[in-house]
Amino acid sequence: MTRVMNFSAGPAALPQAVLERARDELLDFRGSGMSVMEMSHRGKPFMAVAEKAEQDLRTLMDIPDNYTVLFLQGGATGQFAAIPMNLANGRGMDYIDTGAWSGKAIKEAQKYGPVNIVASSQASGYDSIPDRASWNLDPNAAYVHYTPNETIGGVEFPEIPDVGDVPLVADMSSTILSRPIDVSKFGVIYAGAQKNIGPAGLTVVIVRNDLLERDKGNVPAVLDWALQAKNDSMYNTPPTFGWYLAGLVFEWLLEQGGLESMGKTNQRKAAKLYQYIDNSAFYRNPVEPTARSWMNVPFILADDSLDGTFLNEADAAGLSSLKGHRSVGGMRASIYNAVPESSVDALIDFMADFENRHA
Numbered sequence: 385m386t387r388v389m390n391f392s393a394g395p396a397a398l399p400q401a402v403l404e405r406a407r408d409e410l411l412d413f414r415g416s417g418m419s420v421m422e423m424s425h426r427g428k429p430f431m432a433v434a435e436k437a438e439q440d441l442r443t444l445m446d447i448p449d450n451y452t453v454l455f456l457q458g459g460a461t462g463q464f465a466a467i468p469m470n471l472a473n474g475r476g477m478d479y480i481d482t483g484a485w486s487g488k489a490i491k492e493a494q495k496y497g498p499v500n501i502v503a504s505s506q507a508s509g510y511d512s513i514p515d516r517a518s519w520n521l522d523p524n525a526a527y528v529h530y531t532p533n534e535t536i537g538g539v540e541f542p543e544i545p546d547v548g549d550v551p552l553v554a555d556m557s558s559t560i561l562s563r564p565i566d567v568s569k570f571g572v573i574y575a576g577a578q579k580n581i582g583p584a585g586l587t588v589v590i591v592r593n594d595l596l597e598r599d600k601g602n603v604p605a606v607l608d609w610a611l612q613a614k615n616d617s618m619y620n621t622p623p624t625f626g627w628y629l630a631g632l633v634f635e636w637l638l639e640q641g642g643l644e645s646m647g648k649t650n651q652r653k654a655a656k657l658y659q660y661i662d663n664s665a666f667y668r669n670p671v672e673p674t675a676r677s678w679m680n681v682p683f684i685l686a687d688d689s690l691d692g693t694f695l696n697e698a699d700a701a702g703l704s705s706l707k708g709h710r711s712v713g714g715m716r717a718s719i720y721n722a723v724p725e726s727s728v729d730a731l732i733d734f735m736a737d738f739e740n741r742h743a
């Protein structure tokens with residue numbers, strides 16, 4: 385068996401130890417005589433999995449008691465609609481536009497009420513975070529939405545923005561669990577699982593309890609946070625296998641020393657890759673240095689006619705999924721928690737060798 389070094393943006397690499405554990409207990413889950421996929425979500429064995437996963441996530445992220453954690457279906461895209469439906473009920477909503485994913489969140493929210501684009505980095509090709517002094521926040525907005533890490537552009541907010549008393553809603557799909565964060569600064573945090581949490585099909589929503597009480601109109605049951613909270617995320621069948629696998633990832637993260645330790649490793653991984661790119665005339669990263677993502681590192685070859693050769697040779701060297709998003713071209717290395725530092729070192733060595741042979 386050969387496993388490649390996987391730089392996919394998502395669905396993305398999972399820790400090998402997690403996959404091995406899932407394999408070992410696949411056919412007979414902890415003495416039940418069936419796989420975790422084949423059992424009722426309401427039975428004891430699955431309830432234990434579900435509760436442990438939530439507890440471990442609470443420990444990892446230090447989630448305060450006045451927040452509810454939901455394990456839902458529908459992806460981050462489902463939440464693009466759930467957010468205005470649960471929080472706004474026709475009121476104005478503030479959105480910060482920093483790239484492709486905030487753009488999609490905005491487009492969805494516009495179906496449900498007036499959206500105020502507080503700030504946008506569109507004019508500079510989404511290469512930075514708009515200067516805080518220029519933001520046009522509405523103190524009466526239902527909430528402020530932002531995308532802490534733009535997976536496609538590789539643009540990340542260096543800190544949590546201060547938006548006063550208006551609840552802050554964050555699409556953390558591609559940055560959750562990459563380092564410690566202060567959950568108490570947020571009204572809602574949500575993330576599709578398929579980067580740092582587990583397999584696609586699971587969506588994690590962390591919501592401050594007072595926001596469950598907001599007046600809302602008719603919200604589809606599967607997207608109704610208060611209803612799902614009352615039913616422990618089991619109003620309908622939850623994505624049981626994803627929930628289980630996420631639990632294994634949370635255990636693995638705790639064994640690695642938690643988010644403090646992951647954060648240090650992630651910062652070091654990203655710093656060495658950006659440093660190599662910046663010191664080379666052959667590769668370039670277009671993002672302003674203060675807004676560079678720790679998780680998604682796009683890079684462009686000075687001569688784009690070499691793109692195909694780069695990708696073929698990378699594949700042959702066991703470095704997989706480095707093609708940039710179709711909307712921007714070039715390359716992108718996604719270096720989530722499950723991508724070890726040794727894979728980043730191997731990528732840099734490969735890039736240096738390729739540069740030597742082709743520059």
Ligand code: PMP
Nearest residue numbers: 459460461485535555557558576
């Ligand atoms: N937001 C961000 C930041 C993402 O990276 C993605 C997926 N790549 C999405 C939203 C959409 O997530 P999903 O496909 O789970 O709906």
